[in-house]
Amino acid sequence: MNATHSLVARTGTFFHRYANPGRFLRLGARLQPWLTWPALMLSVTGIIWGLFFSPADWQQGDSVRIMYVHVPAAWLASSGYAGLAVCSLLSLVWRHPLADLAAVEIGPVGAAITAVCLATGSLWGKPMWGTWWVWDARLTSVLVLFFLYLGHIALIRAFDEPQRGYRAAAILGLAGAIDLPIIKFSVQWWNTLHQPDSITLTGAPTMSTAMLWPLLVCTLGFTLGFAAIVVARLRAAVMESRIRAALSARRGRGGTVAGDAHGRDVPDGAVA
Amino acid sequence: MTRKSRRLWLACACLIGLGSATALTLSAFSSNIVFFMAPSQIRAKPPAPDRTVRLGGMVVAGSVRRQTVGDTPVALFDVTDGQAAVTVRYEGILPDLFREGQSVVAIGTASPDGAFRASEVLAKHDETYMPKEVAEALRRSGKWDPRYGKAPDAASWDTMTVRNARKDAAGPQQQHGS
Numbered sequence: 001m002n003a004t005h006s007l008v009a010r011t012g013t014f015f016h017r018y019a020n021p022g023r024f025l026r027l028g029a030r031l032q033p034w035l036t037w038p039a040l041m042l043s044v045t046g047i048i049w050g051l052f053f054s055p056a057d058w059q060q061g062d063s064v065r066i067m068y069v070h071v072p073a074a075w076l077a078s079s080g081y082a083g084l085a086v087c088s089l090l091s092l093v094w095r096h097p098l099a100d101l102a103a104v105e106i107g108p109v110g111a112a113i114t115a116v117c118l119a120t121g122s123l124w125g126k127p128m129w130g131t132w133w134v135w136d137a138r139l140t141s142v143l144v145l146f147f148l149y150l151g152h153i154a155l156i157r158a159f160d161e162p163q164r165g166y167r168a169a170a171i172l173g174l175a176g177a178i179d180l181p182i183i184k185f186s187v188q189w190w191n192t193l194h195q196p197d198s199i200t201l202t203g204a205p206t207m208s209t210a211m212l213w214p215l216l217v218c219t220l221g222f223t224l225g226f227a228a229i230v231v232a233r234l235r236a237a238v239m240e241s242r243i244r245a246a247l248s249a250r251r252g253r254g255g256t257v258a259g260d261a262h263g264r265d266v267p268d269g270a271v272a
Numbered sequence: 273m274t275r276k277s278r279r280l281w282l283a284c285a286c287l288i289g290l291g292s293a294t295a296l297t298l299s300a301f302s303s304n305i306v307f308f309m310a311p312s313q314i315r316a317k318p319p320a321p322d323r324t325v326r327l328g329g330m331v332v333a334g335s336v337r338r339q340t341v342g343d344t345p346v347a348l349f350d351v352t353d354g355q356a357a358v359t360v361r362y363e364g365i366l367p368d369l370f371r372e373g374q375s376v377v378a379i380g381t382a383s384p385d386g387a388f389r390a391s392e393v394l395a396k397h398d399e400t401y402m403p404k405e406v407a408e409a410l411r412r413s414g415k416w417d418p419r420y421g422k423a424p425d426a427a428s429w430d431t432m433t434v435r436n437a438r439k440d441a442a443g444p445q446q447q448h449g450s
Contacts, residue, residue, distance in 0.1 A: 007383070008276050009274075009276070023354045055403030055404065058402050058403065059371075060397070064401060067401070073414055080289075089283060117293050117360070127367075127368060128395065128397055129367060129369070129395055129396070129397070130366075130367030130368075130392075130393065137306075137307065166396075174283065174287065175287075175290055178291055189375050190302065190305045190307065191307055191308055192307050193308075193394060193396055195396070196399045196400045198401060199399070204425075205430065206400045206401070206428065207400070207402075208401060208402055208430050209430050209431050210403060211403070212430075257322075
């Protein structure tokens with residue numbers, strides 16, 4: 001029990017270094033350009049490479065190019081939710097304030113990318129399979145993931161007192177993580193209309209390298225883009241909460257500016 | 273035990289409980305979650321004639337017969353999983369990916385005499401993504417006939433470029449040496 005105790009304490013200390021909003025804002029400001037610009041460059045390169053300079057598939061023809069958006073979107077739908085689940089755990093166990101704000105911000109981005117995954121998959125399914133939608137295990141479990149995102153978005157904003165919303169949404173976020181292995185292994189556990197993974201950790205990819213490279217570039221670009229949007233939203237959320245704190249402090253003191261660090265963050269126009 | 277580690281254990285216990293509940297539920301309903309039945313399953317345990325089932329398998333090479341009854345195209349083909357074959361009759365337009373050797377899912381009813389009347393046929397795509405020229409080169413060199421099964425091991429062709437494949441296709445005597 002002693003070992004687990006110290007492990008819990010050490011993990012807490014590690015994450016609490018960034019619970020300090022000032023430290024996070026400094027880190028975020030340094031990190032932001034390193035996420036945004038590579039994300040834009042890699043995504044544009046990957047999309048152009050995939051759409052115009054990669055070969056057409058022997059059966060699917062040019063429809064295979066939907067893959068260059070669909071696969072990164074599917075990957076981010078799952079890994080975004082994994083991030084949400086980690087934030088939920090940090091929130092429930094360590095009461096980490098930044099994890100709550102991160103969970104608020106990851107939700108809409110993850111829901112949007114899951115919607116992209118479902119929409120592109122449907123567009124591909126109609127010409128290839130002959131149907132827009134089937135209720136097979138893979139498609140259904142991803143739809144459940146989309147609803148989990150929507151539920152999380154609604155729940156975390158549902159309470160007047162934010163802390164109660166954070167708590168309830170963290171429980172939902174952690175419980176919903178059960179869906180992630182189901183999505184991953186659905187194509188192996190049950191026979192589905194959806195094809196199994198082409199890229200696995202253990203075997204060689206069953207995909208021509210001429211298609212694999214643009215796909216990897218797209219995936220990296222989209223992933224950095226996802227991170228860039230989440231970090232930007234999180235920085236804005238931290239600044240917003242500081243502004244709110246400063247404003248309420250100013251109101252409490254009858255109109256005087258509260259502290260120089262906070263005062264700098266408040267433009268005069270923002271008061272109205 | 274601090275409050276933090278108590279909360280961590282509580283979260284772990286809840287996750288394990290919820291996870292095993294989900295696993296048990298899914299394994300109990302496993303036969304309902306599978307998207308299709310294989311021909312050998314339908315042969316071994318024929319479903320009730322009024323029950324709609326989904327039959328999945330590979331279209332047997334050389335088994336596709338197309339007719340037109342009035343204005344509707346009718347296709348007859350055998351679907352196999354390697355152990356048994358079921359003859360499917362489908363009235364309507366087949367999806368683009370339908371071909372001999374392709375995996376398909378036919379939705380319909382099985383009659384007691386073993387024939388399967390499909391109301392819908394879906395083509396299944398496998399995990400292989402191969403440029404057109406490479407597929408053509410493999411076919412010409414006799415390494416793979418798509419009508420008889422899955423593509424060969426990806427390591428033998430995944431680095432074959434479109435240009436190489438075109439060269440191979442132009443001169444079949446000059447085989448690709450990978």
